Amino acid sequence: MKTIRSKMLVALFAGMLVTVAITVFFFIRLLDDILLNQVKQQLKDQTIKAVHMLNEDNLDTLDSDSFRFFIKDTLFYADYFVLDTKDQIVASSNAGEMGKTMANFPTQREGIMQLHGNKVLYSEARLVHQPFRVILYSPLSSLRALYIPLLRTTLLSIAASFIVILLIGLFAVWRTVQPLNRLKEAVNQYEPHLMNRQAFLQADHTEIGELMSTFQLMADRLEQHHRYQLEFLQNVSHELKTPLMSIQGYVYAIQDQVMPVEQGLDIISTQSQRLTDMVGKLLQLTRLESVDEEWPLASVDLKSMAEEAVYLLQPAARQQGVELQAHGSSHTVEIAGEQLFQILLNLLQNAIRHCDSTIHITVQLPEESNTGIDWMIHIDDDGPGLAEGEREHIFRRFYTGTNGVTGLGLAISKQIATRLHADLTYADSPLGGARFSIVHYIPEPNASNAKGA
Secondary structure, eight states: OOSHHHHHHHHHHHHHHHHHHHHHHHHHHHHHHHHHHHHHHHHHHHHHHHHHHHHHSOGGGOOGGGOEEEETTEEEEOEEEEEOTTSBEEEESSGGGTTOBOTTOOOSSEEEEEETTEEEEEEEEEOSSSSOEEEEEEEHHHHHTTHHHHHHHHHHHHHHHHHHHHHHHHHHHHHHHHHHHHHHHHHHHOOGGGTOTTSSOOOOSSHHHHHHHHHHHHHHHHHHHHHHHHHHHHHHHHHHHHHHHHHHHHHHHHHTTSSOHHHHHHHHHHHHHHHHHHHHHHHHHHHHHHOOOOOOOEEEEHHHHHHHHHHHHHHHHHHTTOEEEEEEOOOEEEEOHHHHHHHHHHHHHHHHHHOSSEEEEEEEOOOTTOTTEEEEEEEEEOSOOOOHHHHTTTTSTTOOOTTOSSSOHHHHHHHHHHHTTEEEEEEEOTTSSEEEEEEEEOOOTTOOTTTTO
């Protein structure tokens, strides 16, 4: 009883039983009302007939054979009795009732009463010129006998309808569950490394079709993620292999005394530092992509942060003959300051390596018409910029470009920016080189800057 098929069948069967029960109940009520109304009308007509007979003749002319009527092609006989002013029976179709007194006789002209232990339907009329009342009655038990053939016919038709509806329901359940079973088989057989885009059924516009489309999209994302993982492992292997081979080569060179020890150790130290930096950035990138880390918020003045980043990198810039300048007005925001500062340092270090002589960092507030953006920080340089073919790859992991180091700095900065409700973009700079922009968007009311949701 845990499968969808069994639950749907039980629900269908229960619904049909309830429907049949309600239908039979109201049908009997309706049939009862119709038959009672017909008998009431017939008794009323026969009572009027009895009054005419008594007005023209005496009591001895009454005969139960005179009061016959048909209901649904069934012949009924109405019994009678006549009461005087003292409610004493002076005439009756049953000779044994003569002389009896009808105590507490109902005052209604027609209805249902208890007579001789049985319920009867009666109709009463008073004679105009004689002190008598004539009452015609018919047992309800004879009326109920009409229900049996009508109810039998009704139940047979309901049973036939029940079977037809059940068959239709079984077919509908089968058609509903069949694609779900095939989808289950496809999910069980799915393997991301096989890159099988035909693993799932062709989706249609039904709810199940939308579910299949969702599974197909999920499979596409899994395949893409799998490709990224393979590419990541290949790139990591390649990038780690290069400094390790260099270190190994210079170790052998020192051992074979083909290179001065001091020169070899200097190169080994440089490559070891490069290897350490690469592993550290890989760990940071992995943590950004997989760990939902809480970042503490702080009130940060963007202009002061930009000036602090310039001050920190000023010695390295002067050594390269580069001028760093901070522009813009003060603007205080609530943000994870340490992570934002890391982005600024990464972008400024890249700019120092690639520019000719000038770098500008600018804090800019959006125009009033651009309500979706909160603030922007631009890092401009006067270097050669990026070629068209490089722009779409610049934020990918291990893409170093010209004069790159590990190829991870921009990828890390992109991930941090995303978690800060911001975007890291590239454009041509007014200085003639590259412009990297941190564009911070107004977060949703329930979002958290610390999580970067």
